[in-house]
Amino acid sequence: MSTVSSYSARPARHRSGPTPQRPAGLPGTGRLWSRALLLVIWAGVPAVLALWWQNTIPGSLRGGGDYVTAAGRLTGLLAAYLLLVLVALMARVPWLENRVGSDVVARYHRALGEYTVALALAHAVLIILGYAWQSGTNPVAETGTVVLHYPDVLLSAFGLALLVLVGVVSARAVRRKLPYETWYHVHLLVYAAIALAFAHEFAVGTDFSASARNRLLWSGAHIAVASAVLVFRVLVPLRRSLRHQVRVARVVAQGPGVVSIYFTGHALDELGAEAGQFLRWRFLARGLWWQSHPYSLSADPELGQWRITVKNLGDSSAALTRLHPGTRVWFEGPYGTFTERRRDQARKVLLIAGGAGITPIRALYESLPGAGTDVILLYRASHPEDLVLYPELEDIARLRGFGLYPVVGPRTGPRGDPLSAARLRHSVPDIEQRDVYLCGPAGMAEAAEAQLRRVGVPRRRIHREAFEF
Ligand SMILES: Cc1cc2nc3c(=O)[nH]c(=O)nc-3n(C[C@H](O)[C@H](O)[C@H](O)COP(=O)(O)OP(=O)(O)OC[C@H]3O[C@@H](n4cnc5c(N)ncnc54)[C@H](O)[C@@H]3O)c2cc1C
Structure with a gap:
């Protein structure tokens, strides 16, 4: 396993200028x-x-x-x-x-x-x-x-x-x-x-x-x-698995108990995967081939890179840290509605991530159109070392001028919940005008959604991805 984080943000095709239009007639989600x-x-x-x-x-x-x-x-x-x-x-x-x-x-x-x-x-x-x-x-x-x-x-x-x-x-x-x-x-x-x-x-x-x-x-x-x-x-x-011949390209440590897995494959763009989506992955390695697990793409697939980032939570995710390059992968998907097409394209966006929830948010952060404060990311963690993928997020923020705010600390500190309604409004003054994408541990996501409602963001503009079914 390689030990350096090695993903660099690249300028995207539609990253600034007018908002791209989806093909006419393509139905929305939600x-x-x-x-x-x-x-x-x-x-x-x-x-x-x-x-x-x-x-x-x-x-x-x-x-x-x-x-x-x-x-x-x-x-x-x-x-x-x-x-x-x-x-x-x-x-x-x-x-x-x-x-x-x-x-x-x-x-x-x-x-x-x-x-x-x-x-x-x-x-x-x-x-x-x-x-x-x-x-x-x-x-x-x-x-x-x-x-x-x-x-x-x-x-x-x-x-x-x-x-x-x-x-x-x-x-x-x-x-x-x-x-x-x-x-x-x-x-x-x-x-x-x-x-x-x-x-x-x-x-x-x-x-x-x-x-x-x-x-x-x-x-x-x-x-x-x-x-x-x-x-x-x-x-x-x-x-799809036979046609696209997906294999593990490399496994890269991202922080304590977190790895990114990069994939190679044939004509992956045909699959039409979007930032924010997930696939069910089945690694054809000893002890893993009989189970498949859902993991979100942690980079924008439309830029040609397929990658997931996995937090070691149990037996299967722990075993992924020991995968060898070349391992064949079968997959189902891409699936999911946690994508750009879910939002009102005229609105600015607030992304809120916590824990492993950064993975689809990271891909969205990279893929969303606009510049400057059009996109703001609040990244919640208890400790600074839990902010995985942070150097990449900084690269994207620098390149696009997007807002990036780490929100680090305990939920019950002297200043209260860092994602309270008052502090959300302080960090993002036009918050109720934005579409909000939220992904993180269930407790955090529920609490954050309640605060977003308090601050005036209507439910229909809060888009949540749950990491458990
Ligand atoms: C849509 C979606 C996207 C996800 N994206 C990511 C990601 O990008 N990075 C990441 O680290 N984690 C992600 N997860 C969570 C990840 O799938 C589980 O943590 C992983 O399956 C744990 O398996 P395990 O055997 O290591 O742990 P276990 O100890 O077996 O399980 C830990 C938790 O994961 C749940 N879980 C286990 N297997 C599955 C499964 N096949 N389907 C649904 N839930 C399962 C269990 O119910 C339990 O709550 C995602 C989950 C979903 C539903």
């Missing part, structure tokens, strides 16, 4: 797209309810048992629909990753995941209770009958058990205690859960067994989602 996604997800709910409505004969709900069974059918349909949505959200569909944003998609996935497990459990319990009520048997005996004698229900019971397991390991308290890779691999059992549940939906689900058209539509939806997973999670990354 809240509009998140709302559109929510709308699409919600639109599926009445469609699913319509299935139940259409297959429920008027007047057929006569007693308590019928109502409970109907509730069981409805919860089952909704759980199955949401399971498909959960998988579709994680299919790495480019529109979702690069317009709505991977962090927003992951947030919806997490929230819907909780409802899905609850609905699937409710479905099982309500169906058993409903059948027991209708036939006058006790629920325990009815459970045995339904699970062991109804076609394909035993398989679906295993599917439900897997789903509950995934739900348990995803609960915040449990997830925090598990290594990421364990959580991730257990999570993949959702695919098995869906496969195991599928057969019983057609065999005993009134809404499908009675209608060939519904079976066709339902199968079509499953095939579409499975194809999206295959194409975007497997085939596209495979094709």
